[in-house]
Amino acid sequence: MNVAILGTGYVGLSTGVCLSEIGHRVVCIDLDEQKINNLIQGISPIYEPGLENLLIKNIEVGRMEFTTSHRDGLKGAEIIIIAVGTPQKNDGAADLSYLEQAVKDISIHLEQSAIVVLKSTVPVGTNEYIKSILDDRCSKQAAIEIISNPEFLRQGSAIMDTMKADRIIIGYANREAANKVLEMYRPLNVPFLLTSIRSAEMIKYASNSFLATKISFINEVANLCEAVGADIKEVAEGMGKDKRIGEAFLRPGIGYGGSCFPKDVKALLHTADLHGVHFSLLKETIAINDLQQETLVRKAMNRFGDLKGKKIALLGLAFKPETDDMREAPSIKISRLLTNLGAEVVAYDPVAKDNARKILGDTITYSSSINEAVLNSDAVFIITEWKEIKYLDMAKLLKNMRHPIIFDGRNCLDEERVRACEALEYYPIGRPAIL
Numbered sequence: 001m002n003v004a005i006l007g008t009g010y011v012g013l014s015t016g017v018c019l020s021e022i023g024h025r026v027v028c029i030d031l032d033e034q035k036i037n038n039l040i041q042g043i044s045p046i047y048e049p050g051l052e053n054l055l056i057k058n059i060e061v062g063r064m065e066f067t068t069s070h071r072d073g074l075k076g077a078e079i080i081i082i083a084v085g086t087p088q089k090n091d092g093a094a095d096l097s098y099l100e101q102a103v104k105d106i107s108i109h110l111e112q113s114a115i116v117v118l119k120s121t122v123p124v125g126t127n128e129y130i131k132s133i134l135d136d137r138c139s140k141q142a143a144i145e146i147i148s149n150p151e152f153l154r155q156g157s158a159i160m161d162t163m164k165a166d167r168i169i170i171g172y173a174n175r176e177a178a179n180k181v182l183e184m185y186r187p188l189n190v191p192f193l194l195t196s197i198r199s200a201e202m203i204k205y206a207s208n209s210f211l212a213t214k215i216s217f218i219n220e221v222a223n224l225c226e227a228v229g230a231d232i233k234e235v236a237e238g239m240g241k242d243k244r245i246g247e248a249f250l251r252p253g254i255g256y257g258g259s260c261f262p263k264d265v266k267a268l269l270h271t272a273d274l275h276g277v278h279f280s281l282l283k284e285t286i287a288i289n290d291l292q293q294e295t296l297v298r299k300a301m302n303r304f305g306d307l308k309g310k311k312i313a314l315l316g317l318a319f320k321p322e323t324d325d326m327r328e329a330p331s332i333k334i335s336r337l338l339t340n341l342g343a344e345v346v347a348y349d350p351v352a353k354d355n356a357r358k359i360l361g362d363t364i365t366y367s368s369s370i371n372e373a374v375l376n377s378d379a380v381f382i383i384t385e386w387k388e389i390k391y392l393d394m395a396k397l398l399k400n401m402r403h404p405i406i407f408d409g410r411n412c413l414d415e416e417r418v419r420a421c422e423a424l425e426y427y428p429i430g431r432p433a434i435l
């Protein structure tokens with residue numbers, strides 16, 4: 001099939017290379033000229049395992065093209081996927097301005113009939129809203145059908161998640177259009193679910209809000225474990241054995257971040273407020289998360305009394321491993337808290353340094369290795385469980401630190417290795433400290 005994709009960010013680009021890989025001809029359209037120029041040369045603008053290989057391969061076989069021209073990109077497209085950002089407005093609502101612009105671009109340049117597939121995360125009712133705009137504005141010969149097809153990929157495993165999705169949701173009003181989109185995905189051979197358009201929109205927000213709530217729940221249980229002397233590792237394992245609960249998302253940490261959970265929970269809460277539905281659980285999910293992002297700083301304050309002049313090494317900056325995305329990463333709040341308290345922050349991340357610098361500027365120092373970051377530090381904060389951080393050489397690390405103290409925000413260091421380092425003070429989350 002001929003597929004055009006508007007927006008070549010994490011979602012649009014991952015979707016584009018995967019659809020190409022299963023045989024479709026894909027044109028990716030983006031407003032960002034530099035991004036498109038890089039993509040034409042097979043250079044991915046984002047760090048995502050496996051993506052660049054597929055990108056180069058599919059450009060070479062002629063199934064992938066890139067353009068900044070909506071007119072060129074939309075020519076001959078049977079399916080048009082919209083994957084532009086829907087960030088958060090100040091009041092928590094989803095900002096639909098990029099989407100409205102994308103819809104305008106389609107209405108101006110589309111000459112043939114097509115199916116518009118909305119992948120961006122949007123509040124209930126948005127698909128109907130954009131269908132009405134397209135029906136009003138598109139030329140008489142272009143009949144538009146709309147499909148709500150929310151995306152569930154996780155950054156860091158976007159290609160795997162697309163190729164082996166748990167499910168594909170197709171929200172539809174026109175069955176023929178739904179069948180055509182199913183046809184597009186058929187080679188992936190993954191489960192799908194046909195729903196109404198409004199249910200599809202809700203499935204996305206409800207899923208992300210549920211996962212975020214699960215994280216806040218286990219973080220709060222971890223805090224309670226610390227208070228009563230229980231061990232969250234054992235507690236979570238015991239809970240997870242219950243199939244009704246499941247093992248996933250029961251790992252405590254420093255709170256959720258990223259481009260989706262924070263904004264999607266707030267957007268769902270905003271929708272509930274608009275409709276007079278009392279969804280105060282989501283308010284608590286957010287409040288717990290805000291506090292949890294401060295937990296390592298609180299632990300360090302308890303340990304040192306005062307952080308003024310202390311050198312803290314942050315290991316990891318990205319909101320999770322295998323991505324360079326810094327949107328809403330807990331490291332932002334942690335860095336700001338530390339510098340406000342007069343600490344000196346030196347950070348290391350294998351890929352997110354440049355994106356972090358755009359947000360944190362020169363308020364912190366960026367190192368090019370773990371050892372450089374920890375040199376003469378008073379404490380290490382583990383922020384992101386990159387493999388090289390999880391398996392770091394402890395003996396070497398401790399030799400270079402001023403004080404051998406680690407606050408592990410991801411409970412990712414192996415307990416036996418920690419115990420083997422006699423001089424080390426180790427503070428995990430929800431578990432007894434090892435002193």
Ligand code: NAD
Nearest residue numbers: 007008009010011030031083084085086101102120121151
């Ligand atoms: P992103 O910010 O990485 O990329 C969006 C891209 O759209 C940018 O490159 C931008 O230049 C481009 N764009 C904006 N307006 C355009 C227009 N009129 N025409 C063409 N291109 C345009 O966004 P993302 O992280 O890929 O997220 C996209 C959507 O998918 C959001 O609604 C998000 O909530 C949702 N989503 C994201 C993820 C994720 O992990 N990032 C997962 C599931 C769903």
